[in-house]
Structures are given as structure tokens and as C-alpha cells.
Amino acid sequence: MSISPQVLRGDLHDKLVRDQLSHWYRGHALVRLKEKTNRYAKQLGVSPASVGVKEYKSRWGGCHSDGRIYYNWKVIIAPHSIVDYVVVHELCHLVHQDHSKKFWRLLGTILPDYAERKEWLKVNGRGLRG
Known part of the structure; x- marks a missing residue:
């Protein structure tokens, strides 16, 4: 079975468009996430x-013990x-490296409705991963 040049061009075009969108979203994500991180870091008194930004298959972010934060x-x-x-x-996680009661209590001081947001992500997050 051979693939016509038109189909191949279509597939290559689709890949190019996907790659360009991914590149734009990554750049946009980095700018916006840095802004939000700086704003909330001040509220929490952390730095x-x-x-x-990275692309994770099953995570939305990660905080390393040395203070580096990555977001999907x-x-x-x-x-x-x-x-x-x-x-x-x-x-x-810069304050509590676990999901202890102290961690959730701290999160709740900034976002009292965090449980609803967490649930939204659990239910709808798969659709964001593509």
C-alpha cells in the first residue's frame, strides 16, 4: 500500500501545526506560570x-527539594x-515536602476551596493532556 504525496503533505502539515502550537503554548505557559508563582510565593513567604515547564504524562507539577519547580x-x-x-x-511543597495535614492546611490558607479545584482537575484533567 502506497501513501499518496497529498496525504503525506497533509500529515506533515498537521505535525507542523501541532509542533508550532505546542511551542507557543510552552512559551505562554512559562510566562504565565512564572507570574502566578511569583504572586503566590509572596503570599506564602517562599522563594x-x-x-x-515540562511535559509530564501523569503529573501537573513537581517541586524538588532544592527549590526547583516544574509545571506541566x-x-x-x-x-x-x-x-x-x-x-x-x-x-x-517548598514548606512541606509531603501531603500531610500541615501541607493541606497551608494550601487552604491561600485557597480555601482547594478541594473543589483538586476534584475538578481529577475529573477533567485527562482532557487537558491530549
Whole structure:
């Protein structure tokens, strides 16, 4: 079975468009996530060592013990309140490296409705991952 040149061009075009959109979203995500991180870090009195974006298969972010925070760039597609939840969640890990009661209590001081946001992400997050 041979593939026609028109189909191949269509597939290549689709890949190019996907790659360009991904590149734009990654750049946009980094800018917005840094802004949100800086705003909430001041509220929490923490200072991340760095902020970056990655593509995770099953995570929305990660906080390393040395203070580096990474976010899944695809979270930027979510509603602002959900992005805020992910940002505050990772920043709280700068204080508590676990999901203890103290961690959730701290998160609740910034986002009292965090449980609803967490549930939204659990229910709808798969659709953001593509």
C-alpha cells in the first residue's frame, strides 16, 4: 500500500501545526506560570530557586527539594482557578515536602476551596493532556 504525496503533505502539515502550537503554548505557559508563582510565593513567604515547564504524562507539577519547580505546560489550558491551584500546591511543597495535614492546611490558607479545584482537575484533567 502506497501513501499518496497529498496525504503525506497533509500529515506533515498537521505535525507542523501541532509542533508550532505546542511551542507557543510552552512559551505562554512559562510566562504565565512564572507570574502566578511569583504572586503566590509572596503570599506564602517562599522563594523557589527556579520555575520551568515540562511535559509530564501523569503529573501537573513537581517541586524538588532544592527549590526547583516544574509545571506541566498543558495545565495552562485549564481555567485560571485550576492553574492557581497547581501553582499554590507546588509552592506549598517548598514548606512541606509531603501531603500531610500541615501541607493541606497551608494550601487552604491561600485557597480555601482547594478541594473543589483538586476534584475538578481529577475529573477533567485527562482532557487537558491530549
